[in-house]
Amino acid sequence: MGLITMIREYDLFAKPLDDFRIKTSFGGIISVLSFLTIAILFITETISFIHVKTKESLFIDYTPGDTNVTIYFDIAFHKLPCDFLSVDILDQGGQSQENIIDNVYKMRLDSDGNLKANSEMVKLVVNNNHTIIPNLNSTTPLPPNYCGSCYGASTGCCNTCDEVREAYQLRGWSIQNLDNIEQCKNDPIIKLFTEREGEGCRVTGRAMVAKSGGNFHIAPGEGQSFRKTHMHVLKGISIDRFNISHTINHLSFGEGFPDKKLPLNNKVFIDENGGIMHSYYAKIVPISYTYVSNKYEVFSYQFSATHVKKDILKAQSGLPGFFFIYEFSPIMVRYEEYYESFGRYAVNLCAIIGGVYTVAALVDSFAYKSIRILKKDK
Template sequence: MTAQDLLNRLRQFDAYPKTLEDFRIKTFGGAIVTIVSGILMMLLFVSELNFYLTKDVHPELFVDTSRGQKLKINVDITFPRIACAYLSIDAMDVSGESQIDVDHNVFKQRLDLEGNKIDIEKKEDLGDKSENITAAAKDALDPKRCESCYGAESTAIKCCNTCEDVREAYRQKGWAFKDPDGIIQCSREGWSENMKEQKNEGCQMYGYLEVNKVAGNFHFAPGKSFQQHHVHVHDLQPFGGNKFNLSHNIKHLSFGTDYPGMENPLDKTTTIAEKDL
């Protein structure tokens, strides 16, 4: 048996015989069907591939039995009518733990009344960090000095070398911060002028808090806070009786670790205050 005979016998097993070229007719309608079929096959391929790559999220509710761990609260909130210098954030829970004037992992960005960022390259921690002292004034101060806390000294705070130190000492004593102009540190740092400069500004607060996994609350409010007779109080006396518009836009508010596809009910929520408080 020759090789040609072997090939002919092998061709008999072809399950897909070809039509002779003489019987093939190419038509315009056939071309349209071919193009449409190709497009449909491509769409089906892309659709099935996308379905295969899409994550399927199954919400599940269960009891958290872990102890001693912290819950992360992610925030990004804009206050278009109240300045950063006025705002503070506090967190409290039923276990008795309080975080007053939180300044760790939470930042503020000054905004103008149009919502545009001011000093966009500079991120400041919450609270008045007294960064307006001139270089000359800083050089003139003795780094080993121990200035007065104006009667608010304690075992924890014995020296108040900045206006913020005095405010913190007053807060821990539960005293109102009435006359900043009468305090040398505040006058030297231009605290009152800084408050007036930021009066017609807005503020964006963003970052995260770490709290106990128990019932509690956190809130943004003007003025430093302190505890007095088991009552949570915010000191507004340094602001001279000014009223504040607490309208705000919640860009993002979530609990725990974010993951793709997660929906947070308060995201992109805006609340407009009907009147100043």
Template structure:
């Protein structure tokens, strides 16, 4: 222990270096102890009977709002046709700017209109179409449905009293050159389904959905097509209706780099009326668990897309020379087919325990001091051995030398 008792410059230098190393490593360990890490795991999604909210904002620069219809269908058989609740349609001029005072926020459904008209004792004619159970066609839509049920084309709205009252012809003329922005939220079942953004309105007959495309395909010099720009498309959970949870979920997504949605900013372009855009989405449930015990349920998705020129018909040849047959003829529009993944991704916030930090700090201090002590002992022993070896050797040898005495 002689090397410990003797004060040397080398020992002082090693002590300073060891103290600096201990301080640096302890500081790094402290920051690591305070850092919040995220552990990701994958489990089976056991949720049942839940609903999803589809948050969308899409612009169609060459489809007027009166032609644009939003429908939702899913594998359970539930169909939502021509959705208007929680949906805003904004008319756009030819330059893409909103038309003043043109936001359509129609919250009155068909049943409300029917009840309002029945209170006045009104019973409209179906003009030869298949009459509904009530025997009356009180709206233009009901007349169109009666025509579809009969197998007729609905192409003369000017001769229909209900359509004249609703201003169908005026809408055609006023909005013929306009576009439409559709934005809002749609509630859907958490099962496989699809969202249709298509021209005209769909009518369900004999378990099939038929679309009234006459106004869209009318040869009046207005070339409508489904060129579109997806500003935003996201799947949200019920937790995101809570402002605090929605903000927390957004921050956690940004932290993990998953805040952006795959279809945000996507554009689909065409110059053909008979053109269909299809997007295939895989929706994955995602859960965040924070250190303070808060839980936020949200969703993320992946996307692929497919485009098809309907003018080519059910059969066509691919660029590679392969013959392709389509099982369905298809209709123009933008279709979002979503599928629910059976897995749940969990992101749990974690932090090192204080015991781990204390143990690591003790290990750092003990290890650095031990290594410094070994180095100091080795240097002290080497220096001492060199001094002993130098003391036994004679610096000057005796004898005679040749030379001249001055």
């Protein structure tokens, strides 16, 4: 017995004679459908094989605690004049964060939301804002021996609107209506606000902050620290005149990476009246993304946020403005790009061909036997 004859004895794929093969129309249809299915699945699997995939895993955040995080933002306020707006970033204790590296600008908008003609970009300094033009002081001479009333806030003299404001501030009081204050009736700040009321302001830029929980907000008035408490001086302008309707064109933390989610981008919030406090409570998750091409690892951040509106006129506490309160998660999400191995690709192709062939054979066999049984019954 020759070698070829011995090997033939182990043939698992015995072939029947052609005389015993039966070909049917249904079998032909099944064969054509099988070839089409295999071709489609082959193309799909090949496309998947040549494309980059991403796997996800969770780790404890191992980045240093002194890491800085960059906040990128572009927010347009529809009815809040630029002259009465400031940007502040506070830590969890409510104190202004120190050593902030920022590059923030504001631009005046008209009532339609377009850039105002002949207006220029004005640089803002975070946590060090002077929202009102500094030379707007009344120069009207006062009568000799004039002693203006402080309206119960002090027993001394308040000869200017600013002195009345300071007296009220020391008492912790707020001026509800400047029209009732004699020294403020011709106040240049009120005149400026009335002149520019209805204008909008676009605030855009970036700020590099410490990687710790904090409060990033854009609000009217000058941010000041009073008795270890952060507060805004509104220069006596009633809070119901500050409309905080806004559009968040962009808001993100850290550098970009593929498929980064930006949940607040292009969100529009319209207030029918002024005096609304918009608070966003965000959980920020550190991200590590490694590219397959050069094994370059990017550290970035994603966040989810909950939006809460508060009517200060009803709540009688708070400040109208845009407030973004954030904290960092201790869990890091790592994304790694990779290509599928050729071995797995080959196994998947074999599974596709074998699976389709087997299912098609079962369907054809079942149909053929069913037809024969029906013919015998007749």
